[in-house]
Amino acid sequence: MSPPTFYQRYQPWRRFTEIGFWVVQYLASGLANSITVNMDVRRQHLDFSAWQPMVWETSSALAALALVPAVVWFTRRFPLHVDDWRRLLPLHLLGSLAWSMLHVAGMVAIRKLAYASAGDSYDFGSWWREFGYEYLKDVRSYAGMVLTIEGYRLLLRRLQGEAMLLSLPDEGPPVEPVDRPERFLVRKLGREFLVAAADIEWLQAAGNYVNLRVRHHDYPLRSTIAGIEAKLDPDCFVRIHRSYIVNLSQVASIEPLDSGDARVHLRDATVLPCSRRYRAGLRARGGVE
Incomplete structure (x- = not known):
């Protein structure tokens, strides 16, 4: 028996690493965005409490984190490769639209619950106008997630060996x-x-x-x-x-x-x-x- 390769030694830690990567990334992103938005609110003297920007950003991060398994499944079912990415691109554009709708619905639900627990109410505003604004951000987030997943899989195949x-x-x-x-x-x-x-x-x-x-x-x-x-x-x-x-x-x-x-x-x-x-x-x- 040859000594285990790096790929084989990585296998017991693989699931922990994959889950931990997304959890740390989204929680850290939510925290960092909360701090910067709070700083902007204070700088512009807007009438918001300190907890509100925290709710906005963490709700977005938690909703996106909950959708990671769906994107992993979707990219496994319809993987993007150099030779066929043009054929699958329209399908992934539809996927980004569905992802954004679920993301927005999830974060709005979290915000409404958070505001209600504080004795307040949350108003998302005009759905179509606000969703269009959110989608312009979400399509980039979706693309980044897909590229990260596919890049990670490519790295694993290179370590493992691809026939x-x-x-x-x-x-x-x-x-x-x-x-x-x-x-x-x-x-x-x-x-x-x-x-x-x-x-x-x-x-x-x-x-x-x-x-x-x-x-x-x-x-x-x-x-x-x-x-x-x-x-x-x-x-x-x-x-x-x-x-x-x-x-x-x-x-x-x-x-x-x-x-x-x-x-x-x-x-x-x-x-x-x-x-x-x-x-x-x-x-x-x-x-x-």
């Missing part, structure tokens, strides 16, 4: 069949190396990517699970679940379950799910009961 199919050369015949590749090109931290298809232990669908499991490392390949299944050698690989494909040479045993599903035990002690839909096919293709 791709070998493409046709500019001149001459392909080195090997593109429809049934025997090797995959992996890029990792500026280096490129080839991974033999036979070395892939199993594959798992992950959004718009399929993770190739090779010697305890995962390499995301931009593809659908059905798309990559059609390119793999059916004598070596078999679909066992809507999200999993396994290398038959890695299968040690199949554990049937009362539900009709099964667990596939691999030679390295990894256990993968096998749905009843694919169980018969696995047994017919050489799995061991």
Whole structure:
């Protein structure tokens, strides 16, 4: 076993870091904006109490923070990439509009509750005029959030290593069949190396990517699970679940379950799910009961 990479050491801390980043960013932003707005109020001698700017800014930050999971899901479902960002840009513009509407509705609700608890009332003003003003700010906030998420994912893929199919050369015949590749090109931290298809232990669908499991490392390949299944050698690989494909040479045993599903035990002690839909096919293709 090779020593764990930085990416592997980061995994136990990953969720804590990701959540902590957004919490700290929005709370710090809300606090800093509250201070600066309060300073502007005092400088211009406006008739507002000190708690009101605090409510305005923290309500905006809390509403935006609550929407982070939705943006993470949306960008996972419709990720922006260099080769197709123009096609998905209109969809993300609609996403920014929906995000802004939810953000404004959330912060107004928080402000009304805060004002009511202080014995006062909050008036947002004309909805259409004020929403237009808020959207001009929110579309930039949404864009910044999407770029941060996509940049972070790109960094993780570079640390983890990202696989791709070998493409046709500019001149001459392909080195090997593109429809049934025997090797995959992996890029990792500026280096490129080839991974033999036979070395892939199993594959798992992950959004718009399929993770190739090779010697305890995962390499995301931009593809659908059905798309990559059609390119793999059916004598070596078999679909066992809507999200999993396994290398038959890695299968040690199949554990049937009362539900009709099964667990596939691999030679390295990894256990993968096998749905009843694919169980018969696995047994017919050489799995061991």
